[in-house]
Amino acid sequence: xxxxxxxxxxxxxxxxxxxxxxxxxxxxxxxxxxxxxxxxxxxxxxxxxxxxxxxxxxxxxxxxxxxxxxxxxxxxxxxxxxxxxxxxxxxxxxxxxxxxxxxxxxxxxxxxxxxxxxxxxxxxxxxxxxxxxxxxxxxxxxxxxxxxxxxxxxxxxxxxxxxxxxxxxxxxxxxxxxxxxxxxxxxxxxxxxxxxxxxxxxxxxxxxxxxxxxxxxxxxxxxxxxxxxxxxxxxxxxxxxxxxxxxxxxxxxxxxxxxxxxxxxxxxxxxxxxxxxxxxxxxxxxxxxxxxxxxxxxxxxxx
Amino acid sequence: xxxxxxxxxxxxxxxxxxxxxxxxxxxxxxxxxxxxxxxxxxxxxxxxxxxxxxxxxxxxxxxxxxxxxxxxxxxxxxxxxxxxxxxxxxxxxxxxxxxxxxxxxxxxxxxxxxxxxxxxxxxxxxxxxxxxxxxxxxxxxxxxxxxxxxxxxxxxxxxxxxxxxxxxxxxxxxxxxxxxxxxxxxxxxxxxxxxxxxxxxxxxxxxxxxxxxxxxxxxxxxxxxxxxxxxxxxxxxxxxxxxxxxxxxxxxxxxxxxxxxxxxxxxxxxxxxxxxxxxxxxxxxxxxxxxxxxxxxxxxxxxxxxxxxxxxxxxxxx
Numbered sequence: 001x002x003x004x005x006x007x008x009x010x011x012x013x014x015x016x017x018x019x020x021x022x023x024x025x026x027x028x029x030x031x032x033x034x035x036x037x038x039x040x041x042x043x044x045x046x047x048x049x050x051x052x053x054x055x056x057x058x059x060x061x062x063x064x065x066x067x068x069x070x071x072x073x074x075x076x077x078x079x080x081x082x083x084x085x086x087x088x089x090x091x092x093x094x095x096x097x098x099x100x101x102x103x104x105x106x107x108x109x110x111x112x113x114x115x116x117x118x119x120x121x122x123x124x125x126x127x128x129x130x131x132x133x134x135x136x137x138x139x140x141x142x143x144x145x146x147x148x149x150x151x152x153x154x155x156x157x158x159x160x161x162x163x164x165x166x167x168x169x170x171x172x173x174x175x176x177x178x179x180x181x182x183x184x185x186x187x188x189x190x191x192x193x194x195x196x197x198x199x200x201x202x203x204x205x206x207x208x209x210x211x212x213x214x215x216x217x218x219x220x221x222x223x224x225x226x227x228x229x230x231x232x233x234x235x236x237x238x239x240x241x242x243x244x245x246x247x248x249x250x251x252x253x254x255x256x257x258x259x260x261x262x263x264x265x266x267x268x269x270x271x272x273x274x275x276x277x278x279x280x281x282x283x284x285x286x287x288x289x290x291x292x293x294x295x296x297x298x299x300x301x302x303x
Numbered sequence: 304x305x306x307x308x309x310x311x312x313x314x315x316x317x318x319x320x321x322x323x324x325x326x327x328x329x330x331x332x333x334x335x336x337x338x339x340x341x342x343x344x345x346x347x348x349x350x351x352x353x354x355x356x357x358x359x360x361x362x363x364x365x366x367x368x369x370x371x372x373x374x375x376x377x378x379x380x381x382x383x384x385x386x387x388x389x390x391x392x393x394x395x396x397x398x399x400x401x402x403x404x405x406x407x408x409x410x411x412x413x414x415x416x417x418x419x420x421x422x423x424x425x426x427x428x429x430x431x432x433x434x435x436x437x438x439x440x441x442x443x444x445x446x447x448x449x450x451x452x453x454x455x456x457x458x459x460x461x462x463x464x465x466x467x468x469x470x471x472x473x474x475x476x477x478x479x480x481x482x483x484x485x486x487x488x489x490x491x492x493x494x495x496x497x498x499x500x501x502x503x504x505x506x507x508x509x510x511x512x513x514x515x516x517x518x519x520x521x522x523x524x525x526x527x528x529x530x531x532x533x534x535x536x537x538x539x540x541x542x543x544x545x546x547x548x549x550x551x552x553x554x555x556x557x558x559x560x561x562x563x564x565x566x567x568x569x570x571x572x573x574x575x576x577x578x579x580x581x582x583x584x585x586x587x588x589x590x591x592x593x594x595x596x597x598x599x600x601x602x603x604x605x606x607x608x609x610x611x612x613x614x615x616x617x618x619x620x621x
Binding site (some may be wrong): 030033034036037038040043044047048051052054062063065066067075114115117118120121122124125126127128132133135136137139140141142143144145146147148150151152154155170171173174177178181206225231234235237239240251253256257260270271274277278281285287289293294295297 | 323326327330331333334335336337339340341343344345347348349350351352354355358405408411412415416419423426427428429431435436437438439440443444445447448450453455457458459462467487489492493494497501502546549550551552555558559571573576578579584587588591594595598601602
């Protein structure tokens with residue numbers, strides 16, 4: 001906020017008639033910047049405002065004209081209707097929420113546990129087959145999940161893992177694992193190898209150096225990777241729809257599509273569900289924005 | 304200090320040539336690190352890949368295990384399919400349209416919030432949220448916004464007298480693709496913003512100082528410093544955005560399911576529709592293989608842009 005004192009903002013302190021050409025240009029610049037930012041922020045935020053607005057309107061209010069953004073008589077009845085275990089529409093909400101949590105946490109944590117040593121090897125060791133393996137892992141990110149759906153479904157059927165947590169968690173490793181390996185390799189690359197060398201000289205084993213020196217140093221990177229995978233898994237839809245479709249195994253996004261097809265015109269209920277699903281990821285993002293952004297941009301902005 | 308590993312104490316300057324087998328034995332520890340990851344990748348990636356390619360040469364009747372080998376039959380059907388060119392055209396509109404529009408908005412947003420002014424952090428956080436929301440959530444939210452009778456856009460535009468009839472965003476075959484592009488832009492532009500912003504912040508400020516001393520104006524500084532310095536980030540972001548859009552499934556699937564009359568059918572929704580909904584596994588796999596080939600072209604640029612970073616293994620021999 002100390003930047004206020006620089007450039008254009010000084011102009012605000014002067015009375016209007018004393019504006020020199022410099023101040024006027026600075027004021028114009030400020031106006032353009034804020035106007036542009038507001039337009040874009042409005043484009044991003046208005047749909048979400050409408051989502052919340054619909055979610056807290058009484059069900060009959062959506063048919064009323066003229067429509068208003070700020071509800072005249074706000075209510076929480078939609079949230080109660082979609083989460084209340086005793087109503088037909090909210091009966092399974094708790095199950096879906098629990099399923100989403102279990103699957104997202106497990107797949108993000110497992111993927112980082114498996115990815116960390118692999119990423120370390122890709123960052124530090126030379127071994128035959130390294131280039132091919134790393135290429136294959138990077139290349140995975142390009143392929144859409146849909147093309148692997150039929151074979152994965154057959155595989156999971158053969159392993160009797162359809163409609164189980166394990167099945168969905170393994171399927172989620174398809175995208176969390178390559179992503180984690182790539183992100184973590186970037187973080188390991190940023191640590192000077194001299195540190196392990198020093199640890200080895202002090203009698204540390206190779207694996208000990210990795211666990212005791214490198215992993216603690218990359219805690220922010222590990223956190224960023226877990227968060228990123230968690231958000232991906234929390235929001236995933238096609239695999240969950242096809243590999244965990246039974247009523248007691250559905251995740252929240254899948255539950256939402258079933259809610260929609262069973263209650264076609266219940267837009268307020270649907271938006272209430274949307275708000276509830278979004279809250280965890282938005283909170284996580286707000287708290288850990290810095291890590292999230294670093295996970296997204298590392299690699300792209302490496303010198 | 305008693306047991307210093309020899310290879311650490313004495314730098315090896317000339318390394319004798321080793322056979323592949325010797326190299327594998329010498330570096331066997333590395334395979335313990337990558338083993339679990341590679342096993343899982345083989346299970347969930349390599350196996351499905353081979354399975355899909357195999358399946359594409361078979362006719363697979365629904366709900367029956369009897370596969371019939373038909374050679375290139377599925378491919379011949381695919382290229383002569385009445386929807387083939389429509390789907391290709393839609394896919395191009397969707398991918399290129401979303402990429403260009405999210406790039407323009409994302410770039411503008413990055414340049415704007417990069418100014419060190421009050422509230423910019425808040426605006427930035429606000430603009431990232433669409434990217435964090437789930438695709439299912441976004442799709443239903445926009446389906447509701449674009450509802451012809453009750454949706455906010457139609458209702459609000461009518462209230463302020465902009466239009467006098469509801470806009471059939473998702474019901475009109477000529478409009479539907481562009482409606483989807485709008486939704487995808489909303490969802491994707493924050494990603495471009497984050498990437499460009501990180502790129503902008505990595506540009507050394509000295510360059511701008513020097514340019515100002517030389518009398519360059521804002522526009523010249525932008526063209527001569529910002530754009531060239533951002534080029535690597537722009538490349539990576541473009542490749543990632545193109546691939547992301549090309550592979551995007553949930554938004555089109557939930558919002559239109561490819562309709563009306565296949566006017567918003569793209570490759571991904573077509574694969575899903577023929578494979579999972581109509582249970583034509585063989586034909587669906589043939590489309591997937593065509594998709595692999597298209598993606599193969601992207602993959603070259605993708606991997607090249609991503610692996611250009613530093614690799615520390617050359618200076619570290621553990």
